[in-house]
Amino acid sequence: MKSIIPWVGGKGKLLWLLHRLSPPRYSRFVDVFGGSGTVILNRPLRLGCEEIYNDFNSNLTNLFCCVKERPMALLRELGFLPLHSRDDFKVLHRFFDRDEITDDYLSEELALTEVLLPPPEAAAIRRLMLERAPRGDVHRAADYFKLIRCSYSGTGTSFAGKPCNIRRFFHLVWECSRSLQDVAVENKDFEGLIRQYDREDTFFYCDPPYYEAECYAVAFPRRDHQRLHDLLAGCRGYVMVSYNFCPYICELYKEFYIFRVARPNSMSQAAGSEYEEVVMTNYAPCTETTPDRQLTMFETGGQDGDGRRYQLIHAPTVPLKRL
Numbered sequence: 001m002k003s004i005i006p007w008v009g010g011k012g013k014l015l016w017l018l019h020r021l022s023p024p025r026y027s028r029f030v031d032v033f034g035g036s037g038t039v040i041l042n043r044p045l046r047l048g049c050e051e052i053y054n055d056f057n058s059n060l061t062n063l064f065c066c067v068k069e070r071p072m073a074l075l076r077e078l079g080f081l082p083l084h085s086r087d088d089f090k091v092l093h094r095f096f097d098r099d100e101i102t103d104d105y106l107s108e109e110l111a112l113t114e115v116l117l118p119p120p121e122a123a124a125i126r127r128l129m130l131e132r133a134p135r136g137d138v139h140r141a142a143d144y145f146k147l148i149r150c151s152y153s154g155t156g157t158s159f160a161g162k163p164c165n166i167r168r169f170f171h172l173v174w175e176c177s178r179s180l181q182d183v184a185v186e187n188k189d190f191e192g193l194i195r196q197y198d199r200e201d202t203f204f205y206c207d208p209p210y211y212e213a214e215c216y217a218v219a220f221p222r223r224d225h226q227r228l229h230d231l232l233a234g235c236r237g238y239v240m241v242s243y244n245f246c247p248y249i250c251e252l253y254k255e256f257y258i259f260r261v262a263r264p265n266s267m268s269q270a271a272g273s274e275y276e277e278v279v280m281t282n283y284a285p286c287t288e289t290t291p292d293r294q295l296t297m298f299e300t301g302g303q304d305g306d307g308r309r310y311q312l313i314h315a316p317t318v319p320l321k322r323l
């Protein structure tokens with residue numbers, strides 16, 4: 001599933017490996033550095049699993065709160081409404097038809113359906129609206145959405161240089177809204193968040209800003225990489241961390257299993273250019289408890305059916321966490 005926004009460092013191309021190396025059982029999933037939400041939106045569905053999306057960038061978490069809680073108001077702010085086509089209406093109708101909605105902004109949302117939709121459609125949508133939780137600044141969310149969507153590679157810092165038809169993303173807002181219905185959205189620094197949610201059956205996925213490679217609105221100096229490592233090394237739950245491949249990070253995480261993987265470099269103009277990353281775990285992925293995953297080349301790494309390569313480049317003597 002695609003996110004509503006592109007994001008520098010988005011993990012769409014690495015999902016296959018993240019899923020493959022995930023622990024077989026957990027009852028709480030925390031996407032600590034959520035960014036575009038690509039990882040949480042594509043999580044394997046597990047009945048009863050508590051799910052948390054977090055990012056320290058408050059513009060981003062505000063956008064996700066609005067997508068989740070106030071999609072109608074956000075669409076109005078983005079200029080999607082009134083609806084122009086039957087297809088747009090169908091998407092909207094499907095969304096509400098299957099949803100349980102809770103919101104203190106219900107009256108505003110209901111009023112919007114009256115103003116923005118032709119009467120028969122408005123009546124249909126109104127019937128399906130229930131309640132909705134009060135969170136999010138839709139004006140700020142819409143501005144931020146446009147800024148990211150119209151910028152080069154989702155950086156938010158330079159103009160993409162070509163027109164961007166916001167209407168193309170109409171369906172993504174609804175799909176993401178539905179997918180996030182049971183996901184808690186948090187806006188915390190990683191340390192407080194991890195301490196709050198750590199327990200034996202929590203699975204933390206951490207995709208911090210890469211070491212000396214990426215800049216976000218929220219700074220992440222070298223001491224934060226150390227702070228993150230020290231915290232994760234003492235976690236009770238399962239931990240998976242992804243980074244750019246570099247000696248400093250491999251040395252820092254030497255108590256972890258380290259897998260090296262290459263993926264196409266979307267930021268490079270050169271044909272066939274690849275970017276090397278590592279995925280690290282505090283547990284030994286793929287043991288006899290996960291025979292269905294067929295990670296037979298686990299000891300040395302290998303290649304899957306689609307030709308994607310990964311390699312175990314380091315294993316600790318004793319795993320920090322047992323499966």
Ligand SMILES: C[S@@+](CC[C@H](N)C(=O)[O-])C[C@H]1O[C@@H](n2cnc3c(N)ncnc32)[C@H](O)[C@@H]1O
Nearest residue numbers: 009010011033035036038056057189190207209
């Ligand atoms: C590599 S990106 C995550 C990309 C994400 N996995 C995806 O697929 O889109 C790193 C994210 O960490 C966030 N971040 C930076 N410092 C943070 C902190 N101290 N605590 C939590 N999140 C932080 C940034 O805002 C950025 O969105």
